[in-house]
Amino acid sequence: xxxxxxxxxxxxxxxxxxxxxxxxxxxxxxxxxxxxxxxxxxxxxxxxxxxxxxxxxxxxxxxxxxxxxxxxxxxxxxxxxxxxxxxxxxxxxxxxxxxxxxxxxxxxxxxxxxxxxxxxxxxxxxxxxxxxxxxxxxxxxxxxxxxxxxxxxxxxxxxxxxxxxxxxxxxxxxxxxxxxxxxxxxxxxxxxxxxxxxxxxxxxxxxxxxxxxxxxxxxxxxxxxxxxxxxxxxxxxxxxxxxxxxxxxxxxxxxxxxxxxxxxxxxxxxxxxxxxxxxxxxxxxxxxxxxxxxxxxxxxxxxxxxxxxxxxxxxxxxxxxxxxxxxxxxxxxxxxxxx
Amino acid sequence: xxxxxxxxxxxxxxxxxxxxxxxxxxxxxxxxxxxxxxxxxxxxxxxxxxxxxxxxxxxxxxxxxxxxxxxxxxxxxxxxxxxxxxxxxxxxxxxxxxxxxxxxxxxxxxxxxxxxxxxxxxxxxxxxxxxxxxxxxxxxxxxxxxxxxxxxxxxxxxxxxxxxxxxxxxxxxxxxxxxxxxxxxxxxxxxxxxxxxxxxxxxxxxxxxxxxxxxxxxxxxxxxxxxxxxxxxxxxxxxxxxxxxxxxxxxxxxxxxxxxxxxxxxxxxxxxxxxxxxxxxxxxxxxxxxxxxxxxxxxxxxxxxxxxxxxxxxxxxxxxxxxxxxxxxxxxxxxxxxx
Numbered sequence: 001x002x003x004x005x006x007x008x009x010x011x012x013x014x015x016x017x018x019x020x021x022x023x024x025x026x027x028x029x030x031x032x033x034x035x036x037x038x039x040x041x042x043x044x045x046x047x048x049x050x051x052x053x054x055x056x057x058x059x060x061x062x063x064x065x066x067x068x069x070x071x072x073x074x075x076x077x078x079x080x081x082x083x084x085x086x087x088x089x090x091x092x093x094x095x096x097x098x099x100x101x102x103x104x105x106x107x108x109x110x111x112x113x114x115x116x117x118x119x120x121x122x123x124x125x126x127x128x129x130x131x132x133x134x135x136x137x138x139x140x141x142x143x144x145x146x147x148x149x150x151x152x153x154x155x156x157x158x159x160x161x162x163x164x165x166x167x168x169x170x171x172x173x174x175x176x177x178x179x180x181x182x183x184x185x186x187x188x189x190x191x192x193x194x195x196x197x198x199x200x201x202x203x204x205x206x207x208x209x210x211x212x213x214x215x216x217x218x219x220x221x222x223x224x225x226x227x228x229x230x231x232x233x234x235x236x237x238x239x240x241x242x243x244x245x246x247x248x249x250x251x252x253x254x255x256x257x258x259x260x261x262x263x264x265x266x267x268x269x270x271x272x273x274x275x276x277x278x279x280x281x282x283x284x285x286x287x288x289x290x291x292x293x294x295x296x297x298x299x300x301x302x303x304x305x306x307x308x309x310x311x312x313x314x315x316x317x318x319x320x321x322x323x324x325x326x327x328x329x330x331x332x333x334x335x336x337x338x339x
Numbered sequence: 340x341x342x343x344x345x346x347x348x349x350x351x352x353x354x355x356x357x358x359x360x361x362x363x364x365x366x367x368x369x370x371x372x373x374x375x376x377x378x379x380x381x382x383x384x385x386x387x388x389x390x391x392x393x394x395x396x397x398x399x400x401x402x403x404x405x406x407x408x409x410x411x412x413x414x415x416x417x418x419x420x421x422x423x424x425x426x427x428x429x430x431x432x433x434x435x436x437x438x439x440x441x442x443x444x445x446x447x448x449x450x451x452x453x454x455x456x457x458x459x460x461x462x463x464x465x466x467x468x469x470x471x472x473x474x475x476x477x478x479x480x481x482x483x484x485x486x487x488x489x490x491x492x493x494x495x496x497x498x499x500x501x502x503x504x505x506x507x508x509x510x511x512x513x514x515x516x517x518x519x520x521x522x523x524x525x526x527x528x529x530x531x532x533x534x535x536x537x538x539x540x541x542x543x544x545x546x547x548x549x550x551x552x553x554x555x556x557x558x559x560x561x562x563x564x565x566x567x568x569x570x571x572x573x574x575x576x577x578x579x580x581x582x583x584x585x586x587x588x589x590x591x592x593x594x595x596x597x598x599x600x601x602x603x604x605x606x607x608x609x610x611x612x613x614x615x616x617x618x619x620x621x622x623x624x625x626x627x628x629x630x631x632x633x634x635x636x637x638x639x640x641x642x643x644x645x646x647x648x649x650x651x652x653x654x655x656x657x658x659x660x661x662x663x664x665x666x667x668x669x670x671x672x673x674x675x676x677x678x
Binding site: 056065066236240241249255256257258261267268269270271272273274275276277278279280281282283284285286287290 | 395405575580588594595596597600606607608609610611612613618619620622623624625626629
């Protein structure tokens with residue numbers, strides 16, 4: 001028997017989740033030596049991804065939303081990179097890395113049927129290309145794919161245009177800005193600390209500002225002198241209201257998230273929507289899983305950008321509450337174990 | 340000399356325009372016998388179209404918007420059907436009907452260059468097909484083309500879906516509902532009087548309700564049991580906020596106008612926008628002139644629908660204030676003269 005620590009969803013939070021109440025740590029045990037049936041395998045969790053959308057899953061199961069609620073008193077789930085340490089599966093052989101949704105616990109027993117239902121894929125590229133494993137739940141994982149799909153499928157980005165990215169130092173925002181820059185756009189971002197703003201400039205943003213200490217409207221006027229063609233929307237609320245007045249005719253809003261709203265019991269209302277008619281704006285929501293077909297192209301493009309050092313990517317070993325409080329910086333990854 | 344009555348934009352209104360202040364009637368004279376140069380011609384105005392977007396043109400010239408402001412102390416302009424009564428133009432010969440933007444006055448002298456700049460087109464179909472002239476500024480004019488472009492270019496309507504049309508008894512709404520019905524959708528509409536609601540049912544809407552006396556949320560639940568796939572948005576404000584909760588995943592909002600907001604000095608803010616992300620909604624504004632390429636197909640399709648009696652269309656000889664106050668019923672047309 002080995003220790004198997006689990007991160008349990010234990011109560012629906014009001015406002016920001018509280019560790020020890022809404023999220024609890026449970027010590028259990030796992031039998032590594034129990035015999036496996038055909039098609040079964042055991043994975044060891046190496047990296048967990050912590051992402052803003054997970055707040056929406058911490059809800060009462062009766063409330064409908066785009067992603068399923070977490071099961072009460074069960075481990076939370078999210079994107080993971082895991083190593084197959086024992087296997088009687090031909091699809092997921094021993095020593096394979098496996099990417100996809102998984103339980104937040106150290107060890108998990110799976111079988112082919114469940115693994116396929118979760119869309120788990122073997123991803124052994126990091127064994128040979130030298131890219132850190134943690135990138136596979138970040139820049140090369142769901143957040144990276146979110147940025148990529150948003151820019152190309154909703155944003156229809158074109159060289160010479162101006163893009164503004166809110167929550168730009170977050171996992172998705174950083175990558176959205178850098179891909180857009182590589183595509184020849186003017187890239188402006190905002191974040192909630194001077195350190196984050198400095199980082200955005202280091203990784204190639206043409207302009208960046210601290211929305212907590214500076215006037216968003218004035219900074220957008222200064223940094224986007226030709227207006228905004230594409231808004232990568234991660235924030236919602238007042239930010240969206242201001243951006244609507246800066247968008248150009250035929251502007252696009254990539255509605256990726258509205259993190260400013262997730263912990264409010266009553267969401268803010270938004271003005272200036274008449275701009276959508278007057279400027280023929282397209283404001284479109286999307287979820288990365290709608291664009292699964294794009295994944296091979298995304299992986300090829302972005303792996304090459306990383307190898308060419310066109311993308312700089314920062315990850316911090318912090319966690320969920322930091323993401324929701326805006327304390328995070330880049331992608332939040334929990335390194336659980338080394339292979 | 341003949342009398343030439345003009346409708347003048349004389350002051351920027353606050354709230355609803357006031358006749359005699361913001362809009363004034365001016366008696367002038369017109370010399371029908373003055374010699375014409377080559378390329379010049381005189382038109383007699385037969386029908387004027389009165390539309391909600393015109394309120395937005397009654398603004399200070401310094402305020403930018405999608406349609407140009409009216410010129411102060413000059414005749415208002417809008418869509419017209421006019422008859423060429425004298426001509427030295429080969430493009431616009433005598434006795435042609437001419438469709439397009441024109442000054443709200445009885446007689447206008449034009450030349451080829453100006454006429455082309457305004458996109459005026461000769462439209463002699465009503466001479467032979469028996470369709471009333473007034474239809475050419477309504478169901479076969481800008482409002483009809485707006486409904487058509489909105490449904491096909493933004494709404495991507497599909498057989499079996501449910502569409503909800505607000506301001507459904509208006510010029511655009513009536514046609515949007517009837518085209519969608521002919522395409523095999525379930526069509527639900529709302530309007531502001533029981534008489535209008537009865538009319539919607541007569542012209543084939545599957546469901547209709549009076550948003551002033553009934554609870555919109557409850558009626559949408561009742562009349563759209565499978566949710567709303569496409570919302571033809573003419574209203575904005577609270578209506579939009581409610582509809583967002585009824586839209587299905589991958590719903591589309593055809594953002595055609597927000598008439599509830601035009602006469603407010605401060606527009607209402609809208610909640611529930613997180614639905615756009617969660618349900619991957621596309622909320623897109625458009626202006627009919629963006630889709631000029633669609634016009635031949637529109638005219639062919641809708642002319643045939645009228646001749647086949649698949650479209651019933653009501654026009655009232657009322658005017659602009661009635662449109663803004665919601666007193667209008669169908670398309671507002673001013674019959675200026677008979678040919």
